[in-house]
Amino acid sequence: MVAGFEYAFPAIRGVQASREFYVSMCPLRLLPKLFLFNEDEMIPELRAQRQLNKARLPEMARYVLENPDDYVFSAITASVDADVKFDPFGDDPDSRKMGVLRIPMSARFVLNDGQHRRAAIEMAMRENPSIGDESIAVVFFLDQGLARCQQMFADLNRYAIRPARSLGVLYDHRDDKALLAKLVVARAPVFRDVVEMERTTLAPRSRRLFTLSAIYTATAALLQNVEIEDPEERAKLAAEFWEVVGAQLPQWEQVQQAKITAGDVREDFLHSHGVVLQALGRVGNSLLHHQTADWKNQVEKIGTIDWRRNNATLWEGRAMIGGRVSKAQQNVLLTTNAIKKHLGINLSADETRAEDALQRGDRRDG
Template identity: 60%
Template sequence: MGSHASTKTADETTSAGFDYIFPAIRGVQAGREFYVSMCPLRLIPRIFLFDDDELAPEVRAQRVLNKGRLPALTRYLLDNPDNYVFSALTASVDGDMHFEGIAGEGPGMRAGQIRIPMSARFLINDGQHRRAAIEQALRENPDLGNETIAVVFFHDAGLERCQQMFADLNRHAVRPARSIGVLYDHRDDLANLTRLLAMRSPVFKGHIEMESSNLSKRSRKLFTLSALHFGTKCLLQGLKVDNERAAALAQAYWEAVDAQVPDWSLIRQRTLSAPDVRRDYIHSHGIALHALGRLGNTLLQESTSPAKWRSRLKLLRTVDWSRSNTDWEGRAMTGGRVQKSQQNLTLTVNYLRHHLGLELTPEEQSVEDAYLRGEA
């Protein structure tokens, strides 16, 4: 069954009698010993195996490798050789593991080294994408081979146990909210710019939810950091400007929009409450910020003159942002609830383009035609 087969290959027979030796710390979980070690990156592709992708899911012990994830992971490793972080791999060893402590009693019993026959099979239970990215990165930068990664070794107790380990390791995994990802990302220029907008712009300062990517009904915040990030990303897409100019453009644009959406300033003045405005209007939802970013990108691409695009933005005053406006149904709303699918976003952008007298792209026109035919 995949990596759990007991038949030895010619290479395994040749390696009989030879051992891998890893420095290790011994631990116990659920009555079973396990070991934590450090392994040079150059060894990772050579000794850690995948299950065969062609095997049926029920006889594999892990998911099929998603190759689409590898370029970004590999690039991350190659672009940040002095500042990357990879968490530990978890592996099952189908073979003997012999632990030798540095002392016969006391704390020294838990530290030492493990010997694993070279004929043993190593199966990754968690971290196969990191393993594949390491393999690809080493081809471009072999010097990374001397770096190390933590590995947690468990004894392979059969396919069922390995499958259960995979399920348990991923059972409670939760992807962090996009907002906190932007908040803590100091490597990405756009994330840095978004944080500055959130903390310094008079439009957003004190009114951005920095951690969660969803606003509760009672939240006094105006937008989430992730919504501001997406909106600003769309705004600056394809503009050939340096970071300083990008920051200035983004702040100027959002301030110009703010001047045409009076409710935003009324929230800051506490004349209106954010929960009430979100309940009654579209303009204080993430889809509006995203759509306004795309709209702004068109204006900035068409004219570098602030006077011209500011003048065009005045037409936002003609937009009826209230939820009671039936034009929003099927665009920003579905069944009376604000939605943010790609189709909803495009149809919202189309609606705003119409009010500002801007042409639709061929893709936007196609979506608009389908909507008008009742196919959306």
């Protein structure tokens, strides 16, 4: 770049670990030009970021495009390898914190955090260039070399923890499946006071039988490809299904009535675990598609299944592996198969393949 030309960013100056840094706003259309990412072929030791996972980008770009009025992206963090100049707005202490950050156009920028946001925004702008007029917060640090940039990446991600899936479902007002799950929990008496709305795992002494994330997944399986458009009607049908299921499993009601503890039920029985809930949702989906008029009578038969965890003959290799409950997709399919066999329902193609694989494994073990 020609010497003398520069970028001018309105900025706030701060100090962390005795080093100055600057917070500014950057127009989205400027991101691809400022923050280039061409390190894909470099070995990790010479990079300051993880490799770009291009598979993540379409979903992130779609999120921006489908929610133009309420998408949210947090600030990106970059190191600047150049002699920058900060011109404060005044001489008093408050005014000296605000001013204009001047960065030579010849500067090299290294993204410490936010490379996927940058790439997704670039992808979204190809389809909708108008979003380029919007902006994103940028935190600028002065470049201290590769080792410092790598350490910043490690530090920025050291305590990054994804929120529990149940909490994500609870706070998601955009996902129709999340809205459905919350409606079902609110409408179905069988779930009253026994659903953990925030955590995805239940502590041994938790008074809850189910997690919201498990009900989300199970109810989505129940209503997959069921042609009911109205959200209220979908919630009504799902709540009715779970009510019929709960009526066959007396331990669920006994927990609500404080006759037994939720921990004891989870310890002794499988029917409140996520793998079984999802399997029941799959079974219900098959009934809704193929036995619409008689699905309640069929569901009532699940009360005669031996749901005890110590029934290893039935559940080991299906809902459990080595005595531990497993919610892997293969285990969901095999648990579904056990329920369908008991109810006399035909298996789907993927369920048949899972069953054949299990039987082949049993024969080899023998």
